[in-house]
Amino acid sequence: MIPRRDVLAGLAATGAGALLAPRAAFARARTDRRLVVVILRGGIDGLSLLPPVDERAYYDRRPRIAIAKPGSGNDAAIALGGSFGLHPALAPLAPLYRAGQLLPVAAVGLPMRTRSHFDAQDVLENGTERPRGRRDGWLNRALVAIDGGQTGLGLSVGHGMPLMIRGAAPVRSWEPKVLPQADAGFLDQLAMLYAGDPMFAKALRQARRSAASVPPAMGGGRMGGRLMRGRRAIQTLARATGKLLAQADGPRIAVVEAGGWDTHVNQKGVLNRRLPQLATGLITLKDTLGPAWDKTAVLVVTEFGRTVAENGGRGTDHGTAGTALLLGGAVNGGRIAGRWPGLSERALYEGRDLRPTTDMRSLFKGVLRDHLRISQARLEDTVFPASRSAQPLGGLIRKA
């Protein structure tokens, strides 16, 4: 019997491909649809992303940090033709909205109420109704639902692997290379060292598989470190995601994360600095995907929204419902999804937060069902266990 690692090493050495199994065997089973989930950690302010410009209460409760009505100056919201605007720093995304490829979803929230970042992120990613409800993520369970986790569809971009995509299905990961790559001979010896340590052995196998699938041009080299610093980080990750997902036999489902949205102080300043990076990143993703963009849906989500009223430091504190963005060539956009609960005193959750009207899982399930064609039964059985109360949101994806 030929040891498995030798087979792998051979594949890697010839650059023949990333997949354990021969490509042809799975060619028919592999989906050509792409899904990218962007996790914005820290709780991005939904009322700044998608300001409710017709609500008096919005301006009353945010005298200094509300986004101004469209047409009232440089800092004003971009009109979306309705009672909502788009944050001016997201201007690069406005053409997508007009082309029907951007679908903001208003007032989405988790199935449970918490104002803890860490519990909220855990629930956002584990796909149940409670923190630590599962040790694996819903996106990984979705990979298993699609192909048993067998055709290498999953990809994690950036440092570490978010819970959302951790689990039984193997997932490749990418981050900019800074150090010279270790050669195959050395890795073979290491594989021998790791033979008695399953955790290390598995991580090494997966890492080699990822390495084999990354075009050398994306190695980053010495520049890698610099590319990941500061304002270029999101763009670097977006470019890598786009290139990898564009490959014919590459991964299809990726998760990327970006932190720094916890705006307790000086919210306007922080968002004016960070949102352009996000917008540029998303456009970079679109551009690098090329024709594959037409088969792509990108979900931009966060753990919670923020308080309706501004606090003392021109910021906002942890709230409840927030805004999600769905964009891509496969998306049925150019409108606002979700039911708007309003900002009147009575409408608010605990008198302070936007009330969630759409369960985050309904949004996820809608995308997984209509875009990735995972059956509703599968979604309710395994991907989002016990989620019948959160029916999939229909009509998110353009009919092919």
Add this chain to the structure above:
Amino acid sequence: MSRRQAFIAVNRFGLGARPGELDLVARDPQRWIERQIRRGQAVPREFAELPDAADSIRVFLQSRRQGVREIKRVARSTLRARYIDEVNARARAHVRTKDPFHERMVAFWSNHFTVSAKRFFVAPLAGPYEREAIRPHVFGKFEDMLLAVVHHPAMLFYLDNVASIGPGSRAARFSRRGLNENLARELLELHTLGVDGGYGQADVRALARILTGWSVEGLGRRQHLSGRYQFRFFAHEPGPKLLLGRRYAEDGEAEGIAALRALARHPATARFIATKLARHFIADTPPQAAITALAHSFTKSGGDLAAVSRTLVRLKAVWNEPLPKVKTPYEYTISIFRALAVDRTPGRGYHPAFFLLGQMPFAAPSPKGWPDTAADWLAPEALMRRIEFARTLSRRLPRRLDPLPVLEASIGPVATRRTRTVISRAPSAREAMALLFASSEFQRR
């Protein structure tokens, strides 16, 4: 057997073996740790010439009074350099220390009470904060550490308490600022009770009100620029507050001190701290019995961290299994330099290594601090970086270095026969060193 225990002592409770350390510790591993549990230890000399937090705050606030351009200039030059100096001083101290358990505890608590350089301007303060608020109390009382932490300007900046003003205070009449609940929430969730500790949103607001006025002197343009903690009575929310069912009558700063002491003594805090310690020192999923023993010790001793540390070291569970945890990138890097008996700081400093491996000291991604399980640190790509790092570093080692003594002195007691064989057959000494540092025995503790 005792060499195996020595391995556990210097890795689980220390920072990895320096040459000779295993033999020294093998005489009495438990005693070697317990000897380090004492109060009033001098601050290691590596930190001797570094400025204190107040000095960096003065530099920052001074620049702020001169405008945005000056802030940017100072942040990029002086303050950035101070942060890098702190990172390297700490690494140097950790590579050389003879009290590694003491240093591990400093790092543990500094991570528990995270302030992060990810936040603008906190970078130069994080090192001094560890020295001033954490280090004096690692084997003292938990509540004293908690009080020192919440009184420290680094924490007051990091979690926005300096921007929090009681809505009913006199300051609110002149400023449009109001309550900011960031610090109060994280104090309850991350520092004391834990997220399931039985508090609600009303308690978060109450604690935020109690802590209004806890600030830094020199924020206002006309204030004396001391850069030190200051209780600003004008910003304090007047009136009684109800926190966790207990009423705190209006008493200025004393309210906060009383509330923090009560939080430190709460049973949920004991349980929360015990779980975190057990996860850090025993296993990713720690045994319940260990958690119970630690929580009991915490409660019985009134939060005496020396007593809790002794309980930890005396737990049977701790001495059974030699390699349950994966080292964090920081621990990994330090242990490599210790195994190599490095004394002088390498070329550009230690910080490029930490950056490469994804764990710049004092720069945790969130107030929760660095994560503490293998799943967080052993993503495939992260492992590949460690491997590449081990290889790159080994290529710079002297050609004639004999790898086998380094193996014996670092992972000798736990190295499998296979590991020994593969390493001894390596085509060159450098390759052998790279394999040693990349081996799973070396990456675990």
